[in-house]
Amino acid sequence: MGAVKLQNVCKSFGGHDVIKDVSIDINEGEFCVLIGPSGSGKSTLLRLIAGLEEATSGRVEIADRDVTDLPAKERDIAMVFQSYALYPQMSVRDNMSFALRLARRPKDEIARKIDDVAQMLGLEALLDRLPKELSGGQRQRVAMGRAIVRNPAVFLFDEPLSNLDAKLRSQVRGDIRDLHRKWQTTSVYVTHDQVEAMTMGEKIVVLRDGQVEQVGTPLELYDQPDCVFVASFIGSPAINMMQARVGAGGKTLVLAEAEVALPMPAGYDLRDDQDVLLGIRPEYLEAVTGHVDHALPATVHAVESTGSDTTVICNSPVGQVLIASKSRSDLAPQQKVFLRFTEGKEILFDKTTERRIVPAPRPVSSLADVR
Amino acid sequence: MKTSLPLRVAKFVVYAIILLIFVGPFWSIVMTAISGVSLKPGQLALLPQSPTFDNFKVAFLDMRVWRYLLNSMVVVSFGTIAQVVVSALAAYALARKKFRGAAIVSLLILSTLMLPEEVIAIPLYLVTIKQLPVIDTSIYNTYFAMILPVVGWAFSIFMLTEFMRAVPKELEEAARIDGANDWQVFGHVILPLIRPALGTVLIFGFIMIWDQYLLPLVVINDRDLETLPVALASLRSDPSITPNIIVAATLIAMAPSVIVYLLLQKHFNRGLMAGAVKG
Ligand SMILES: Nc1ncnc2c1ncn2[C@@H]1O[C@H](COP(=O)(O)OP(=O)(O)OP(=O)(O)O)[C@@H](O)[C@H]1O
Numbered sequence: 001m002g003a004v005k006l007q008n009v010c011k012s013f014g015g016h017d018v019i020k021d022v023s024i025d026i027n028e029g030e031f032c033v034l035i036g037p038s039g040s041g042k043s044t045l046l047r048l049i050a051g052l053e054e055a056t057s058g059r060v061e062i063a064d065r066d067v068t069d070l071p072a073k074e075r076d077i078a079m080v081f082q083s084y085a086l087y088p089q090m091s092v093r094d095n096m097s098f099a100l101r102l103a104r105r106p107k108d109e110i111a112r113k114i115d116d117v118a119q120m121l122g123l124e125a126l127l128d129r130l131p132k133e134l135s136g137g138q139r140q141r142v143a144m145g146r147a148i149v150r151n152p153a154v155f156l157f158d159e160p161l162s163n164l165d166a167k168l169r170s171q172v173r174g175d176i177r178d179l180h181r182k183w184q185t186t187s188v189y190v191t192h193d194q195v196e197a198m199t200m201g202e203k204i205v206v207l208r209d210g211q212v213e214q215v216g217t218p219l220e221l222y223d224q225p226d227c228v229f230v231a232s233f234i235g236s237p238a239i240n241m242m243q244a245r246v247g248a249g250g251k252t253l254v255l256a257e258a259e260v261a262l263p264m265p266a267g268y269d270l271r272d273d274q275d276v277l278l279g280i281r282p283e284y285l286e287a288v289t290g291h292v293d294h295a296l297p298a299t300v301h302a303v304e305s306t307g308s309d310t311t312v313i314c315n316s317p318v319g320q321v322l323i324a325s326k327s328r329s330d331l332a333p334q335q336k337v338f339l340r341f342t343e344g345k346e347i348l349f350d351k352t353t354e355r356r357i358v359p360a361p362r363p364v365s366s367l368a369d370v371r
Numbered sequence: 372m373k374t375s376l377p378l379r380v381a382k383f384v385v386y387a388i389i390l391l392i393f394v395g396p397f398w399s400i401v402m403t404a405i406s407g408v409s410l411k412p413g414q415l416a417l418l419p420q421s422p423t424f425d426n427f428k429v430a431f432l433d434m435r436v437w438r439y440l441l442n443s444m445v446v447v448s449f450g451t452i453a454q455v456v457v458s459a460l461a462a463y464a465l466a467r468k469k470f471r472g473a474a475i476v477s478l479l480i481l482s483t484l485m486l487p488e489e490v491i492a493i494p495l496y497l498v499t500i501k502q503l504p505v506i507d508t509s510i511y512n513t514y515f516a517m518i519l520p521v522v523g524w525a526f527s528i529f530m531l532t533e534f535m536r537a538v539p540k541e542l543e544e545a546a547r548i549d550g551a552n553d554w555q556v557f558g559h560v561i562l563p564l565i566r567p568a569l570g571t572v573l574i575f576g577f578i579m580i581w582d583q584y585l586l587p588l589v590v591i592n593d594r595d596l597e598t599l600p601v602a603l604a605s606l607r608s609d610p611s612i613t614p615n616i617i618v619a620a621t622l623i624a625m626a627p628s629v630i631v632y633l634l635l636q637k638h639f640n641r642g643l644m645a646g647a648v649k650g
């Protein structure tokens with residue numbers, strides 16, 4: 001078991017900076033998810049932790065040990081690759097025992113460990129098969145087994161579920177979570193799937209162009225995104241972003257194209273005519289058919305339902321807007337509707353910096369009232 | 372689909388001619404070798420005349436083909452093994468190691484394929500005849516002189532390099548994380564996965580070394596160390612030896628190549644297939 005600490009880590013490939021001054025603290029036993037769009041440097045960062053790439057500058061610590069200059073085999077880590085990277089010529093048993101055999105562990109100890117892990121992962125019947133005789137899900141399990149047998153200080157996962165079908169993916173997602181709950185081994189998990197990140201991560205690190213955009217728990221990222229990028233990246237269906245301007249006296253938010261003024265959410269003290277971006281999650285919008293005040297007029301474009309969730313796609317003067325709800329919708333395309341904002345759920349961003357404008361905390365008196 | 376008669380006849384004729392071109396010479400070599408009637412130099416038999424195996428006996432014992440065969444065997448077995456070992460190690464470095472001047476090393480190796488061996492014959496002679504420091508003797512006129520020059524062969528190095536490049540990098544990385552050092556990665560991961568290619572390189576290397584003619588001619592000056600190709604050539608230029616015997620000796624010289632190919636053939640074909648549909 002061990003904490004992972006990255007300090008001002010940089011990595012460039014032939015003059016091209018891929019990781020730019022990244023510092024992350026991952027506590028002992030934590031399940032940390034690295035997420036970001038393709039090419040943002042997630043795999044590179046993971047490989048830096050693994051020791052498969054050498055940092056151009058900065059420091060990597062695992063379990064309070066400076067491992068910056070240590071090769072992979074001395075870092076006490078195990079990694080599950082996206083392609084699983086099972087040794088094709090070795091049986092499942094030999095794949096799982098390879099590290100132990102290299103470490104010259106006693107035969108009976110190896111056999112015992114393999115049996116334990118095989119039983120835990122339901123691989124007993126497959127131990128003598130070759131990787132090519134396994135299904136994708138079974139291969140994935142063997143790759144996990146190979147990592148678990150080692151009992152390392154840190155588990156590293158690079159998109160381990162991306163080759164599985166949707167149903168298997170959610171099942172294995174649960175399995176990994178359960179395993180982590182049981183073993184409490186520090187884990188770093190790379191994914192570009194925000195559902196995986198939200199459901200598995202205790203801590204999520206959002207990467208963009210080799211830089212950390214935000215670190216936080218899933219709900220922190222969802223409710224208090226630091227910037228437009230994080231707000232748009234986290235959440236499905238994606239957050240709605242609209243251009244707005246602060247109205248006279250800072251009392252309203254004007255959606256100019258729609259000629260609508262919304263009441264200014266509490267806690268913001270903005271100057272008149274300031275340009276902002278208004279973000280609102282799809283579940284905090286409601287489509288009503290009759291006219292209401294402070295609502296955005298729109299036309300229904302399409303209704304998508306998965307049975308449990310319904311997404312209504314609307315065209316409005318400020319662009320396409322998504323509405324999500326748990327209840328079924330009887331709206332039909334081309335229907336005129338008004339979109340009502342749930343009070344206090346708006347998230348405001350500065351138009352030029354795209355950083356979130358943090359509202360003042362609620363007055364102390366109201367906290368006292370709650371008590 | 373039914374083909375018309377003239378077309379079938381034409382096909383038959385073409386195939387027959389091709390067959391004749393390929394099998395004809397071999398047929399007449401075999402027929403000559405088992406003919407009891409001596410032929411004049413330059414003559415070959417088309418049908419066996421009083422068949423006998425005496426020619427083989429004469430060639431093998433009286434003409435001392437056994438000795439040349441032995442020499443060839445020694446050179447080819449040590450040479451092939453050394454060649455495959457050296458090629459595999461060189462290929463691993465070229466395929467997987469980043470080092471300064473890797474491109475230049477590659478180019479140098481490649482350039483050895485561009486020089487005709489006639490060009491290097493004299494330098495080779497000069498090198499082999501040099502007194503070496505520690506052992507205080509030259510390798511001229513020894514088996515070493517025939518083995519060392521063929522140990523590094525660009526063809527097999529490049530062939531193995533390509534196969535090693537095709538081994539997914541992640542396998543090697545997984546092994547490193549599992550605690551393997553360079554040799555263990557090489558032995559446990561890379562070599563088992565390119566085994567088919569090793570078989571192919573082994574066959575090509577065997578045939579290449581078996582067929583060496585100029586090299587032994589240049590570095591050997593002792594009839595007892597001559598390999599088959601050289602010895603056969605001098606037999607041929609001896610007017611007192613009939614074609615029957617020379618041809619019998621030639622057949623003996625061909626046998627090992629054929630046997631090795633047949634033994635490794637399964638491996639060889641499977642190797643080419645496995646490379647094509649990597650799972
Ligand atoms: N060995 C390398 N040499 C040069 N450039 C590299 C190398 N490895 C990665 N890169 C570059 O670094 C950047 C980040 O790559 P990385 O694989 O870390 O992205 P990622 O976030 O894992 O993306 P994905 O979601 O597609 O896997 C990319 O622009 C890539 O081209």
Ligand SMILES: [Mg+2]
Pocket residue numbers: 042043044
């Ligand atoms: Mg990646």
